[in-house]
Amino acid sequence: MTETDREAAGGDRLRRWRMVLGGGEADGTGRVLSGRDAAMDGALAALYGGGGAGARGQERSGGLGGSAPRVARWLGDIRSYFPAPVVQVMQRDAIERLGLATLLLEPEMLEAVEPDVHLVGTLLSLNKALPDTTRETARAVVRAVVGQLERxxxxxxxxxxxxxxxxASRTSRPRHRDIDWDRTIRANLKNYLPEYRTVVPERLVGHTRAARSVxxxxxxxxxxxxxxxxxxxxxxxxxxxxxxxxxxxxxxxxxxxxxxxxxxxxxxxxxxxxxxxxxxxxxxxxxxxxxxxxxxxxxxxxxxxxxxxxxxxxxxxxxxxxxxxxxxxxxxxxxxxxxxxxxxxxxxxxxxxxxxxxxxxxxxxxxxxxxxxxxxxxxxxxxxx
The missing domain is CATH 3.40.50.410 (von Willebrand factor, type A domain)
Structure with missing residues (x-):
């Protein structure tokens, strides 16, 4: 590995630690984020931030506010920055930590979320409170998750x-009309007699009529x-x-x-x-x-x-x-x-x-x-x- 490669690897490690620690004087990395990294950090800070200086010297604080459009934009941001499993965890944390369940009554919110089982559970708990303008969107979200699970x-x-x-319905002593000849032949292939070109069925396989009808x-x-x-x-x-x-x-x-x-x-x-x-x-x-x-x-x-x-x-x-x-x-x-x-x-x-x-x-x-x-x-x- 060249000196340039080592420097790049070290810089990437600092970047990752900075994203984990959240910035501020205590993180010890001295790393300043910019561009997409700064935007990802801002999305994380909105949910998990708890004070300290941000990447641009601003005070970081958790919270997405009470505005449905603002939350919908945040949901759209995290879907563009993180893979679906991470998005689902962040959505769940946002609902639990910041009390956003009631905002799911807004159609624009439901259109922005990543559907998963936990979101369906939240929607079902709000079922009776869903306004008519949101109900069809909620059903579409639930149907999408159900479709994924069925597949x-x-x-x-x-x-x-x-x-x-x-x-459970098979028997080794079936009546003649109840014999499954295909399975019986396969079960007795070891008893094939080449000189007679036939299989001797030592064991019969079939279904009882009662089992087939109940x-x-x-x-x-x-x-x-x-x-x-x-x-x-x-x-x-x-x-x-x-x-x-x-x-x-x-x-x-x-x-x-x-x-x-x-x-x-x-x-x-x-x-x-x-x-x-x-x-x-x-x-x-x-x-x-x-x-x-x-x-x-x-x-x-x-x-x-x-x-x-x-x-x-x-x-x-x-x-x-x-x-x-x-x-x-x-x-x-x-x-x-x-x-x-x-x-x-x-x-x-x-x-x-x-x-x-x-x-x-x-x-x-x-x-x-x-x-x-x-x-x-x-x-x-x-x-x-």
Whole structure:
């Protein structure tokens, strides 16, 4: 490396440290920013700045003010300076740190933001307050995020669940009319007799007529308290995907202290999401009571409870309902979160009580969810992370 290269590398390191430290006398770099670097620093300072001299000797201070046009310009700036994942983090911080949620009621604000799951959660929490001028823009933002999630998750979910249903319905002793000859031949290729040019089928593969005629039932029971926003978004997308499969009968129930059945809206996850009401209390027992009342074939039913388990209802009754459903043959799955956000906060005592009933409670990423559903449908051990 030449002396010029070393100087350039050292200058770039100083530049990066200056961007991290935010300027002022305490940063120790002595670096002055200009051009695009100064503009990026200004965008960061508007959100994270806390005093000190700026790149041009001005006092830095956090805050974007109360003007929607000014915030919309800032949102446009950060989209031009930073990659989408960083923009989404900054947007989330701006909403939380600077109280900008109410500004999302402005159409120009929604048009400037980078759509993501967290933004959808914020919009859903503001759902009832959205003015008519903003509602269609908000629906467009939500639809864009739902479309992204469906492209990411739908094909794999259908393939994984279809495979599980197929395996669950197979039998090694089918009647003649129920034999799957294609699979039977493939399973017995090792028994090929060249002299007779035939395969000896030592093992038959087929489906029982009862299994082929009975649809499995899936009940998604979703806690819509404010802390579960991301889980509600993902669960709505999965609900729509599962509902599109003819081999499944899917029901979607959301709850806080009240219970709402959104099954008739499952053809459009955007309608499902706008039918939720994030926030409020939690009554898991009441929600499970409703779900239990809708189960007609327990041995063919999977109930997925998505909740952080902070129960505001009757704890003992909730656990009795879970125990009763499992005793009747229901496959019961408790997900503490359905999101990419890492370890969630949850009620550990209730989680332990469910585990003691044979219903382990664990957080699940969206990418793992198809495998969880497949295991539940096949009644095999769940892939607990």
């Amino acid at each position: 990411r998750l739908a094909a794999r979910t259908r393939a994984t669940v279809t495979g599980a249903l197929d395996r 649809r499995k039932e899936v009940v998604l029971c979703i806690d819509q308290s404010g802390s579960m926003a991301a889980s509600v978004v993902f669960a709505s997308v999965f609900g729509a995907v599962l509902a599109s499969m003819r081999s499944l009968a899917t029901r979607l129930v959301v709850f806080d202290t009240a219970v709402v059945d959104l099954t008739d809206q499952l053809d459009d996850p955007v309608d499902v999401l706008f039918g939720t009401q994030l926030g409020g209390g939690t009554d898991i027992n009441r929600a499970l009571a409703y779900c239990q009342s809708r189960i007609t074939r327990p041995a063919d039913t999977v109930v997925v409870l998505i909740s952080d388990l902070y129960e505001g209802g009757i704890r003992d009754e909730m656990l009795k309902r879970v125990a009763a459903m499992k005793a009747a043959g229901v496959e019961f799955v408790a997900l503490l979160a359905l999101s990419d956000e890492g370890a969630p906060a949850y009620d550990r005592e209730h989680a332990a009580a469910l585990a003691a009933l044979g219903a382990p409670a664990f957080a699940c990423t969206p990418d793992l969810f198809p495998e969880v559903m497949a295991a539940a449908l096949e009644k095999r051990p769940l892939p607990v992370p």
